[in-house]
Amino acid sequence: MSLLTATEILKFLDKLADLSAAAILPHFRAQLTIENKGHGQFDPVTVADRAAERVIVEAIQQQFPTHAILGEEYGAHAGTASYRWIIDPIDGTRAFVSGVPTWGTLIGLWHGETPLYGMMTQPFIGERFIGSPDGAWWSRGNARAPLHTRQSSSLATASLFATAPEMFEPAFEWPRFQALAARARLTRYGVDCYAYCLLAAGHIDLVVEAGLGLYDVAALIPIVEAAGGIITDWTGQPVRAGGRVIAAATIALHAEALAVLGGA
Amino acid sequence: MSLLTATEILKFLDKLADLSAAAILPHFRAQLTIENKGHGQFDPVTVADRAAERVIVEAIQQQFPTHAILGEEYGAHAGTASYRWIIDPIDGTRAFVSGVPTWGTLIGLWHGETPLYGMMTQPFIGERFIGSPDGAWWSRGNARAPLHTRQSSSLATASLFATAPEMFEPAFEWPRFQALAARARLTRYGVDCYAYCLLAAGHIDLVVEAGLGLYDVAALIPIVEAAGGIITDWTGQPVRAGGRVIAAATIALHAEALAVLGGA
Secondary structure (H helix, E strand, O other): OOOOOHHHHHHHHHHHHHHHHHHHHHHOOOOOOOEEOOOOOOOEEOHHHHHHHHHHHHHHHHHOOOOEEEEOOOEEEOOOOOEEEEEEEEEOHHHHHOOOOOOEEEEEEEEOOEEEEEEEEEOOOOEEEEEEOOEEEEEEOOEEEEOOOOOOOOHHHOEEEEOOHHHOOOOOHHHHHHHHHHHOOEEEEOOOOHHHHHHHOOOOOEEEEEEEOHHHHOOHHHHHHHOOOEEEOOOOOOOOOOEEEEEEOOHHHHHHHHHHHOOO | OOOOOHHHHHHHHHHHHHHHHHHHHHHOOOOOOOEEOOOOOOOEEOHHHHHHHHHHHHHHHHHOOOOEEEEOOOEEEOOOOOEEEEEEEEEOHHHHHHOOOOOEEEEEEEEOOEEEEEEEEEOOOOEEEEEEOOEEEEEEOOEEEEOOOOOOOOHHHOEEEEOOHHHOOOOOHHHHHHHHHHHOOEEEEOOOHHHHHHHHOOOOOEEEEEEEOHHHHOOHHHHHHHOOOEEEOOOOOOOOOOEEEEEEOOHHHHHHHHHHHOOO
């Protein structure tokens, strides 16, 4: 089986961004039926979420019928090729149902266990963040800029982001996150996938989260890494199945934060 | 002294939005010198913040030389007229320095102690939220829509927003906010002035905050009220000086939330 070219993949990612935007935007800030798919927790699944995953999955199946697909809503479609698409049509559903435009559509392409390409697209604002073996960049309409993490000096001057305090399990994860937050200059909650993109763009220094699904992070790994950042689990191992994730602007900051997260 | 007409005021607000956008946007997501104006806390003041306030104040002084002006950065300019402009050039400076486009420029026009007009403009996204004696509306480019709060049934189904946990004083405010959050369906942090606008637009139900300056809230009162919402302090009194603020989509929800906030 031949390998896909970068041109082919990037063109297809653009197509997926357009398709998912068309499926999602009519529902953003409109009245929605919010279903509860969780077990006691409030975990909204929207019509838009499902509609977007459907168009993305259909486009992949049409273009690359042998590829595997993992989607948040529809589960796994096994493929025979080594390529695997990992999709979260609306990362940040709570932001979405609240009208906050910091949710994003996440589409990752892995080859075996290697994250190759990742795209985060925020269609209301009109932004796309792409990571690839050839680098990472941001675009909005005709504007385009490379993404580079900033050379953060230390944890003491770092901006730390996480989606929400309640994502951390209280006994183990939350005390460790709090220990980290106590040493960072600024801690903010609330922007989901957008935080990893802001880290890639050099505006913040750390994203530390827990309880993630693979689809929450698969597309973000290539964006962070191609921008010069490092993204692992809380023990410094590669993220291959979600869970506890740390993204850092530099290797030194990553090491400093891991030491706090791993502390007793 | 004659009263200003709505047409005159709205046209001038549009001008102020354009002027402040031109002053701010070149600095958003650019490298900034972050000064510390706080007392031990991290409270970034940016070049953009000061530049925007300068152009807004100059425009007001030129157009309405007798009006009073209260700005976050430059303090108070006394006037002889009953009109008072209350300005926060960048509400959400932490979001701003982190690259998150949920900060806003707030411009309120009060007559005596009566909030008359308010504008929140988010120039990166291109949105404006306006409140006036003639109603409230959102606009983005040529798109425009009226703002109406939603008819929230109860606290149990409400979405509650606040800027950050650390805005609440630990002994009194934080336990009360937590009691409220425990009874709401969804609690989110992180969007500053944008939350009040989302409440006016019918996407969320409650914003509860503390430690606000008058400039943080003066422009938001007309937006919330003209959209059908209610905004007071935590005792149900009008907000005339910042402090503890609650905005609610309906009177019933406001009463239900106040009962929790006021509880021992």
